[in-house]
Amino acid sequence: MAEKRPTPPDVDRVAASRAAVAARRARAAVKTQIAHGKRSALEVLAVATESPEGIEGRLRVTEFLVSIPAIGVTKMHRIMEKLEISPSKRLGGLGKHQLARLQDFLTTRTTSRRGESAARLVVLAGPTAVGKGTVAAYIRQHYPDVHLSVSATTRAPRPGETEGVSYFFVDDAEFDRMVDAGELLEWATVHNAYRYGTPRGPVDEALSHGDSVLLEIDIQGARAVRRAMPEARLVFLLPPTWEELLRRLIGRDTESGAEQTRRLETAKLELAAQGEFDFRVVNHDVAEAAREVVDLLNLRKAPPLP
Ligand SMILES: Nc1nc2c(ncn2[C@@H]2O[C@H](COP(=O)(O)OP(=O)(O)O)[C@@H](O)[C@H]2O)c(=O)[nH]1
Ligand SMILES: Nc1ncnc2c1ncn2[C@@H]1O[C@H](COP(=O)(O)OP(=O)(O)O)[C@@H](O)[C@H]1O
Numbered sequence: 001m002a003e004k005r006p007t008p009p010d011v012d013r014v015a016a017s018r019a020a021v022a023a024r025r026a027r028a029a030v031k032t033q034i035a036h037g038k039r040s041a042l043e044v045l046a047v048a049t050e051s052p053e054g055i056e057g058r059l060r061v062t063e064f065l066v067s068i069p070a071i072g073v074t075k076m077h078r079i080m081e082k083l084e085i086s087p088s089k090r091l092g093g094l095g096k097h098q099l100a101r102l103q104d105f106l107t108t109r110t111t112s113r114r115g116e117s118a119a120r121l122v123v124l125a126g127p128t129a130v131g132k133g134t135v136a137a138y139i140r141q142h143y144p145d146v147h148l149s150v151s152a153t154t155r156a157p158r159p160g161e162t163e164g165v166s167y168f169f170v171d172d173a174e175f176d177r178m179v180d181a182g183e184l185l186e187w188a189t190v191h192n193a194y195r196y197g198t199p200r201g202p203v204d205e206a207l208s209h210g211d212s213v214l215l216e217i218d219i220q221g222a223r224a225v226r227r228a229m230p231e232a233r234l235v236f237l238l239p240p241t242w243e244e245l246l247r248r249l250i251g252r253d254t255e256s257g258a259e260q261t262r263r264l265e266t267a268k269l270e271l272a273a274q275g276e277f278d279f280r281v282v283n284h285d286v287a288e289a290a291r292e293v294v295d296l297l298n299l300r301k302a303p304p305l306p
Helices: 009-036 039-048 061-066 071-081 096-115 132-142 171-180 200-210 219-228 242-250 257-271 286-295
Strands: 121-125 185-190 194-199 211-217 233-238 279-282
Touching: 009 039, 009 061, 009 171, 039 061, 039 096, 039 200, 061 071, 071 096, 071 185, 096 200, 132 211, 132 286, 171 185, 171 194, 185 200, 185 219, 194 200, 194 219, 200 211, 219 233, 242 257, 279 286
Parallel strands: 121 211, 121 233, 233 279
Antiparallel strands: 185 194
């Protein structure tokens, strides 16, 4: 008797089940790569976010977490609860807040597991004209091992500023998009004028590679980072005296008289917030203040350039 030939629906079913087996194998391979430290969990998550329908995107969060060394099933359930993610979720189907929580969890875990010599996230904030930008620029020039975060801003470039080095200069629509996509670790409207925000990806990436990261941001931003990443060290830069702060603001000569008066009012409020910070550094001398900030970054290789 002639063998029964598969009918088209059978052919479809066979092809579908072969594809399902291949996809399962591919997902298992990704889990093995994570388990053996060949790929970082943060990197796999980044790929999943970019292609939700790809292999990484189709991984369930539960199986993703248990493939990370030292996370067993019990711990995984605790983490899922804490992050408020349901067990049926796949990496590619996470909401933006769930994704942000999972990224922050993984970054914190990577950093804290490296112990005392771990890469650090340090936030440098302080009142207007205290010298934050000057100290950050000194660090950029003399301590190339520090990853200095480049913010996005809606303000226009000033003469001498370079796209991607000073800031990423974006328009309002692009800034809205970055906020909606959860791409910013924090953002704020500064001096009642323009919006500034810290792109999350480069910070996560640098920390996951063991690099120390410095954010030079305003005080609202520092508070937001504290909420998102409690392990960050918050440093408050202080002027030697109030009179010196006035001298620096006026001497900089970048604001009108009215704007200077308004900024000084804000500066009083900002100085009152210094108690919320973990460390205070007085900016008497730029090189000295920079060294104190860098000391808090726990660099693996610390020597400054001459
Ligand atoms: N929250 C937040 N503040 C930022 C960020 N980037 C810069 N800032 C702050 O924005 C303020 C204005 O910066 P900028 O326009 O460069 O200089 P200024 O006008 O000379 O103070 C400073 O207080 C910075 O610390 C950021 O990503 N997030
Ligand atoms: N340690 C310092 N001693 C003297 N002047 C300083 C010092 N640090 C910064 N300045 C000057 O103070 C002014 C304000 O510094 P800036 O870096 O623009 O402040 P911020 O970024 O905090 O608003 C600039 O003119 C800068 O050259």
